[in-house]
Amino acid sequence: MSSQRERNDPKSRKGPNSSKKSGAKAAFSGQSKPFTKDKPRDKGGNAPAQTARVQTQTHSQTRAKPSVRVSEDGWIWGLHAVEAALKNPSRHGPIRLYVTPERQKALEQVAPKRGDLHVRLTEMAEFSGFLPQGAVHQGVALNGPPLEGDDLNGLMEGALRQAHPVLVMLDQVTDPQNIGAILRTCAAFGAAGLIMQDRHSPVMQGVLAKTAAGAMDIVPFARVTNLSRALESLTENGFVSLGMAGEAEHSLQVVLEQQGWRQTGSPRALVIVMGSEGEGLRRLVAEHCDHLVKIPMPGGFESLNVSHATSIALYEALGRTV
Known part of the structure; x- marks a missing residue:
C-alpha cells in the first residue's frame, strides 16, 4: 500500500503541459495548483504502482526524443520577452505564466499585476515538456493569445507625432529570427513602427x-494585405518611401541629405522598405517607392543579411540625428 508521502511525491505528477483549466488566483500569488491530472485510484484510494512507473517512463522518453516537436502556438519564453509581454497593456489574456520560484521573485518586482494572469510554479526540467526543443527559456515562459497589431492608419498617426518619424516595411521577409532582430533594432533606434x-x-x-x-x-x-496600396496610402499622408536595392544609383545617406531629413522640423516622414534576402524588393513594390537607395559596400561583397541592412538604414535615418 502506498503511503501518503508516496502519493504526494512530485516525481509522480505530470508536468505543466496539461490542458486542464484552473481557477488559480491572479498575479504572482504562488497559491495556484500546477496543471495536474489525478491518476486512477484503486478501491482503497491508492495509486497503483505499475501505473506510476509507466507514466514516469513515458514522460522521460518523450523529453529525451529529439524528434518530438512541440508547437510554438501562443508561447513566449525568455526573461526579457516575458517581462515586456506582461507590461504591455495591449496584450490580452488569459495568460498562463510558467516560472521557477527564483524567477518569480524577480518578475513580481518589475511586472505589473494583471487580473488575467495565472501563475504556475514550474521546475526547470519541466519546461522541455511544453516548449520546443532548444528553447532558451531562462526559467520563464508565457502562453496566451498572440498580438494582433495595429491598423495602418493608427501606425501612421502614431509615427507622425514623433520628431523624426520613421517606419520600416518588410517585403516578404519571412524568417522569424530576422523579423525579431529587426524589431529589436527598431526599438533601439526609436523607429515608429513596422x-x-x-x-x-x-x-x-x-x-x-x-x-x-x-x-x-x-x-x-x-499587417497589411497589399504593400503597394499601403505605400500609396503612406504617400498620401506625407511619407517619403525609400526602397533598399543594391542596384540603386544613389546611397541612402545622399538621398536623406537631399530630402533635408536631418534638419529640425522636417516636414515629411520616412518609410524604409526592405526586401527579402533572396529576391530583394518585388517589382511592383519597388515601383511604388519614391526613391531606390543602396548601402555602399566598398569591400566588394554583394549583400547583407536583411536585419543587418535594416540596422544600418535606421542608424543613417535616426542614429545620426542625435
Whole structure:
C-alpha cells in the first residue's frame, strides 16, 4: 500500500503541459495548483504502482526524443520577452505564466499585476515538456493569445507625432529570427513602427519573440494585405518611401541629405522598405517607392543579411540625428 508521502511525491505528477483549466488566483500569488491530472485510484484510494512507473517512463522518453516537436502556438519564453509581454497593456489574456520560484521573485518586482494572469510554479526540467526543443527559456515562459497589431492608419498617426518619424516595411521577409532582430533594432533606434504583409509574416510568438528580446511588445506593428496600396496610402499622408536595392544609383545617406531629413522640423516622414534576402524588393513594390537607395559596400561583397541592412538604414535615418 502506498503511503501518503508516496502519493504526494512530485516525481509522480505530470508536468505543466496539461490542458486542464484552473481557477488559480491572479498575479504572482504562488497559491495556484500546477496543471495536474489525478491518476486512477484503486478501491482503497491508492495509486497503483505499475501505473506510476509507466507514466514516469513515458514522460522521460518523450523529453529525451529529439524528434518530438512541440508547437510554438501562443508561447513566449525568455526573461526579457516575458517581462515586456506582461507590461504591455495591449496584450490580452488569459495568460498562463510558467516560472521557477527564483524567477518569480524577480518578475513580481518589475511586472505589473494583471487580473488575467495565472501563475504556475514550474521546475526547470519541466519546461522541455511544453516548449520546443532548444528553447532558451531562462526559467520563464508565457502562453496566451498572440498580438494582433495595429491598423495602418493608427501606425501612421502614431509615427507622425514623433520628431523624426520613421517606419520600416518588410517585403516578404519571412524568417522569424530576422523579423525579431529587426524589431529589436527598431526599438533601439526609436523607429515608429513596422509594416508587414499579412499572408507572408510569421505569428508574433516563439523564436521571433525570443530574438526580439522584448521589442515585440514595445514596437508598434501593422499587417497589411497589399504593400503597394499601403505605400500609396503612406504617400498620401506625407511619407517619403525609400526602397533598399543594391542596384540603386544613389546611397541612402545622399538621398536623406537631399530630402533635408536631418534638419529640425522636417516636414515629411520616412518609410524604409526592405526586401527579402533572396529576391530583394518585388517589382511592383519597388515601383511604388519614391526613391531606390543602396548601402555602399566598398569591400566588394554583394549583400547583407536583411536585419543587418535594416540596422544600418535606421542608424543613417535616426542614429545620426542625435
